Amino acid sequence: MPVFSIKIRRPLTGLPGRHNKLDLIMNHKIGRFSRRNSAPSTGLFLWALALMFLLAALSLLPHVLLGQGLDPAALLKPATNTWPTYNGDYSGRRFSTLNQITASNVNELTLDWVLETRSQSIKSTPLEVNGILYFTAPDNVWAADARTGRVIWHYERTSVGDHIGHRGVGMYGDWLYFTTSDAQLVCLNAKDGSVRWITQLADPKLGYFSTMAPLVVRDHVIAGVSGDVTDIPGYLESLDPATGKLQWRWYTEPKPGEPGSNTWPQTSDAIRHGGGMTWMTGTYDPELNLLYWGIGNPNPVLAGAPRPGDNLFTCSIVALNPDTGKLVWYFQPSPHDVHDWDAVETPVLFNATFDGKPRKLLAQASRNGYFFVLDRTNGEHLVTAPFIQTTWASGIDSRGRPVAKPQDAPRPDGALVAPASDGATNWMAPSFDPQTGLFYVSARRTFSVFFLTAAGKAEGWAGTDRGLWADSAIRAIDYKTGKIVWDHELGNGEDGAGILTTAGGVLFTADNSGNMLALDPATGKTLWHVNLGGRMASSPETFEIDGRQVLLVSARNLVFAFSLPHKLTQSK
Amino acid sequence: MSQMNSCKVKTSKQWIMGIMGAGICIFVSALAGMTLTGYTGRAQANQPAGNSAAVERGGQQFASSCGFCHGADATGGRGPDLVRSKLVADDVGGNLIGSVIRNGRPAKGMPAFTMSAQQISDIAAFLHARFRAERSSRTMGGGDYPLSKLLTGNAAEGKAFFDKAGCAGCHSVTGDLAHVAKKYEPVVLEMRMLYPRGAETPTVTVTLPSGEQVKGELEHLDEFSVALRDSAGWYRSFPRSEVKVEVHDPLAAHQALLSKLTQDDVHNLFAYLETLQ
Numbered sequence: 001m002p003v004f005s006i007k008i009r010r011p012l013t014g015l016p017g018r019h020n021k022l023d024l025i026m027n028h029k030i031g032r033f034s035r036r037n038s039a040p041s042t043g044l045f046l047w048a049l050a051l052m053f054l055l056a057a058l059s060l061l062p063h064v065l066l067g068q069g070l071d072p073a074a075l076l077k078p079a080t081n082t083w084p085t086y087n088g089d090y091s092g093r094r095f096s097t098l099n100q101i102t103a104s105n106v107n108e109l110t111l112d113w114v115l116e117t118r119s120q121s122i123k124s125t126p127l128e129v130n131g132i133l134y135f136t137a138p139d140n141v142w143a144a145d146a147r148t149g150r151v152i153w154h155y156e157r158t159s160v161g162d163h164i165g166h167r168g169v170g171m172y173g174d175w176l177y178f179t180t181s182d183a184q185l186v187c188l189n190a191k192d193g194s195v196r197w198i199t200q201l202a203d204p205k206l207g208y209f210s211t212m213a214p215l216v217v218r219d220h221v222i223a224g225v226s227g228d229v230t231d232i233p234g235y236l237e238s239l240d241p242a243t244g245k246l247q248w249r250w251y252t253e254p255k256p257g258e259p260g261s262n263t264w265p266q267t268s269d270a271i272r273h274g275g276g277m278t279w280m281t282g283t284y285d286p287e288l289n290l291l292y293w294g295i296g297n298p299n300p301v302l303a304g305a306p307r308p309g310d311n312l313f314t315c316s317i318v319a320l321n322p323d324t325g326k327l328v329w330y331f332q333p334s335p336h337d338v339h340d341w342d343a344v345e346t347p348v349l350f351n352a353t354f355d356g357k358p359r360k361l362l363a364q365a366s367r368n369g370y371f372f373v374l375d376r377t378n379g380e381h382l383v384t385a386p387f388i389q390t391t392w393a394s395g396i397d398s399r400g401r402p403v404a405k406p407q408d409a410p411r412p413d414g415a416l417v418a419p420a421s422d423g424a425t426n427w428m429a430p431s432f433d434p435q436t437g438l439f440y441v442s443a444r445r446t447f448s449v450f451f452l453t454a455a456g457k458a459e460g461w462a463g464t465d466r467g468l469w470a471d472s473a474i475r476a477i478d479y480k481t482g483k484i485v486w487d488h489e490l491g492n493g494e495d496g497a498g499i500l501t502t503a504g505g506v507l508f509t510a511d512n513s514g515n516m517l518a519l520d521p522a523t524g525k526t527l528w529h530v531n532l533g534g535r536m537a538s539s540p541e542t543f544e545i546d547g548r549q550v551l552l553v554s555a556r557n558l559v560f561a562f563s564l565p566h567k568l569t570q571s572k
Numbered sequence: 573m574s575q576m577n578s579c580k581v582k583t584s585k586q587w588i589m590g591i592m593g594a595g596i597c598i599f600v601s602a603l604a605g606m607t608l609t610g611y612t613g614r615a616q617a618n619q620p621a622g623n624s625a626a627v628e629r630g631g632q633q634f635a636s637s638c639g640f641c642h643g644a645d646a647t648g649g650r651g652p653d654l655v656r657s658k659l660v661a662d663d664v665g666g667n668l669i670g671s672v673i674r675n676g677r678p679a680k681g682m683p684a685f686t687m688s689a690q691q692i693s694d695i696a697a698f699l700h701a702r703f704r705a706e707r708s709s710r711t712m713g714g715g716d717y718p719l720s721k722l723l724t725g726n727a728a729e730g731k732a733f734f735d736k737a738g739c740a741g742c743h744s745v746t747g748d749l750a751h752v753a754k755k756y757e758p759v760v761l762e763m764r765m766l767y768p769r770g771a772e773t774p775t776v777t778v779t780l781p782s783g784e785q786v787k788g789e790l791e792h793l794d795e796f797s798v799a800l801r802d803s804a805g806w807y808r809s810f811p812r813s814e815v816k817v818e819v820h821d822p823l824a825a826h827q828a829l830l831s832k833l834t835q836d837d838v839h840n841l842f843a844y845l846e847t848l849q
Contacts, residue, residue: 205661207707229707231656269648273656301710389831407835412721414762416838418831447830449763449838453712457647459655461710466759468767469827491794513794529796 068130069174069190072216072241076286081544083128083552086168086213088541092283092292092346093432096542099503100549105564106506106518107528109551112561113149117142121537122554124168124213125429125498128543133552134176134190135559138163138211141178143193146545146552149561153193157186161209162227165427165537167281170214170221172241177221179210185223187244199244201225206232213281217291217322220247224278224293228340229460231273231299234314236282238325248325252276252295252313260312260330270307275299276314280344280427284322285360288377291322292362294344297337302410302450302465303458310335315343317364317372319379329379333366335401338409339392339450339465340421341368348432348439349376354480363479365430365441367423368392370402371482385482387425387475388443391418410450410463420448421465422494429498429539431507436521438476438485440499440507446470470494474509474517476524486524488517498539508551510536516553532560623697630698633691641682646702651682655702666696712759719758723843725836730844733837742825745848753846762842766830772822776800779816786810790819 070084080097088094101109119137126135126144132152133144139159143152161181169188170177175196176188183202188195201223202208207230215222220238234252239245253274254260264271277296284291298307298314313327315334320327333343348363354373362376363383369390373383381400386393393402408417428442447468454462472495474488490511497510507521514535518528534556541552548569551562563569635644641651654660663669670692676684687695734740743749756764764771774790778798788800791807798817799809821827833841 203658203661206658229710230703231706269653273653391831411835413724413839413842414722415835416766416830416833447767449766451712451717451759453717454709456645457643457653459647459653459709460706464710464712466763468763468769468830489795511794513792515794515796517795526795 068132070127070129070171070216072172072218075216076218082130083126083541083543084171085127085215086125086170086281087283087346087429088125090217090284090286091349091432092429093348093350093434093501094429094499094539094541095431095433095501095503097503098542098544098549099505100544100569101502101506101542101551101564102504103506103520103527105568106504108564108568109518109528109530109562110565112550112563114561115144115149115151115559117557117559119557120163121165121535121556122559123165123427123496123537125539125541126552126559127169127171128541128545128552129171129190131545132190133559134169134171135554136166136168136178136213137557138166138181140166141169141176141188141193143190144559146543146550146561149559155186155188155193155195159184159204161204162211164209164211164226166211167427168213170216172216172221175241177214177216177223177241179212179214179223181209181211183208183210183225183227185210185214185221185239185244187241197244199239201237202227202232202235206230208232212279215281215284215291216241217284220322222282222291222322224280224282226277226279226296228275228277228297228299228301231275231459233272233274234276234278234296236278236293236320236325238322250320250325250327252278252316252318254312263310263312265306265308268306273299274307274311274314275301277342278344279342280346283347283349283362285349285376288360289322290328290376291320292347292349292376293318293320294342294347294364296342296344297334297340300454300458300460300462301340302338302452302461302463303454304336304338304409306458307336311337315341315368317343317347317362317374317379319376331372331374331379331381332401333364333370333372334368334404336404337368338404339368339417341366341419341423343367345425345427346430347376348430350432350434350479352434352437352479354382361479363432363439365425365439365443365477367419367425368402369419369424371439371441371477372400373479373482383479383482385477387441387477387482387484388445389418390424391416408450410452410465412452414449414451416447416449416468417465418447419444420446420467420470421450422446422467426496427498428496429500431499431501432479433501433507433521435503435505436476436501437479438521439479440474440476440501440509440521442472442490442495442497442499442509443475444470444472444494446494472512474499474507474519474524476521488519488524488526497536500540500542502542504549508540508542508553510540510553510555514555516540516555532558534558626694626697627701630694630696630701633687634695634698637685637687638695646699654699655706657699660699660703663696663700666693669696669699717757717759719846722758722762722839723846725839725841725843727840727843727847729836730840730842733841734844737829738825742822749845749848752848754849758846761845762838765842765845766833766838767823767826769823774819774821774823776820777818778810779818780810781814793817793819 124136126133133146141155159182178186182204186198202225208227212224237249238247275298282293295316298311315337316330316332318330362374365371369388371387384396384400392408430441432439448465450465452463471492472490476485493512500508507519510516514531515529532555536555538554548563643649646654676682776790778786788802791799
């Protein structure tokens, strides 16, 4: 493919959503038409005819007639030139097929615009739908023109609760879904940011809040909850996109007597206070109709004594049916965690060969420092390998789970452990590049001393850890073996930037000194960099507008759009 | 709002007094507001911080009246854990807790208690304080963390480790480490023993293409640039593509040791350092 050619992808089309305007109009007309014809058979025939006409018409309709919203059916096909959901598409691989920006021209990227918000650091991944960006910080949602960076509207709602960060919104039709620090779900009109409804996800008085970007799967808005300073149960909810009505709620701890409940003490109420928050956005396989979600750490956080057992389904990767919320399979990266190493990092989905056979795979670089590969059809474990040097595990058991050393559990006199509670990685988005076959993770080497401080019954955190030393690197992992193929140092301290890979053969991320980096995904060598004047605490993304591939990044409260000069994008 | 209304200036003659009064009134209101929303924990709370005397009285009242079933610290026993109770979280100043105390929960075996409004509000203050303690349990204090909790190692073995591991290459128990246990609070000493962050600044030698060497304290290092403060006190930076960089980190030995230490090594070494009074 010529270096400067671009492929104009087919815009988002597909079957109309339930609330698509045209759909409603057509149905209305059909309804009137059929009422005039009383004969049932004729009516039926005309219904079928009209339906055929409707389907045919819709398949031919240019995108613009469907309005500026987001048809949920479009999410079922991998996005190529837009970024309509938190991870860009359902797979969570954050690989873009756009290839206008390449290894050989990335050093010609120029700044299109900068947008400054009056807010705390931007940790969200903006959605890009029909030329409009939607992004967040705690209490704030913005819509901005992707061409110019001009803010179209700004929604602000102050709230109590934890303002640790915010990951972004989900979109369905003309509507956006925004989670809040006081654990509400706000439905906004994407046109003007007006509130359609607000519904409570969880009771903030008990210590719940929410930071995640909801995932829209057909007629489900999937939203999770956060909060581990108190001993509250975690869950994942599916809500009706139109009304916010609860469709299902799946608790991350089973009810007493249910499968998995035997991994909790039987003589206390620990299972009802076991934590397991759903901090981050999961992934989805439309073919298998399975939702994959990473589950948070158990509570009390650092005290294991009140909860002997594996504590399912905390620190697990679970596969759920999105229509029923029923558990299909699970895998637990950190049984009986006592270090705050949740397993909420993106479960990345890709199809690739494993042992010579094509497999539907799921990979996670988990906060505990281990990389896992599973068969996502059934949860079969395939690979476990450390991606940083850890000190806490004595080996890997027959089910592929690291085995914790008892002496590395938090203790009153302090336990020296790597990694720290912040983990070997965290919210920073990983990426899988099908062109290199490598999985990329923002990795940290950290050492910390874990103190169990609770006097009496351990509740809440029941202790703390104090960090000693940290440095960070981007690591490329061979998914077949878990071996590190290359390592790109990012400097001292803990990194906060996620990763984007692209078909143009460029990996984008940032170091700990405010430099955005363009790396060769095959070797980790630096192709280009620019200092953004602050640390990136979000993940880069890319989309196409006016025939130009745009690279969108943020640092602190600044959003930057880069693209190639016109002379390069117009030479087709 | 009633406070504000009562402070409204009614007559123009009293305008000076009025403004002063309004100012005081706003100040008082602000104070009241601060008390009402005084707790700003990581998670939301709708409870006033409460005064410590009420919490203390409530704790004693709770231990004698309720502790038998709910535990003296309210974390449960025969009766439920009230620290994690939704009713306690929803309660404001005893409005929900009070009716449970007065009416009991006969179906669940809890008898009714006769208590004064003061006693109930004290118990409520105590339970809310317990809830706040749970929320803020990710702390350990500093100086007040007891040495006895940390002092689990064997000082003689710690000394043996000190001698064997090469600590004496940089340190001396009669020099820089003399009286080190008096210098630092126990937790701080344990942390600094492992990695004394910031205790020493790395130095760097930058070799220019000409062969000239510039030395100084390292100010910044990333993939693209190196910056130092030279002996004259000037900040200087160089592109890494043009120069050779050699960093000397005095703490490198500490960092290297972190992945080699066992928990016993840590606590033995700490016990040894604690002998250096």
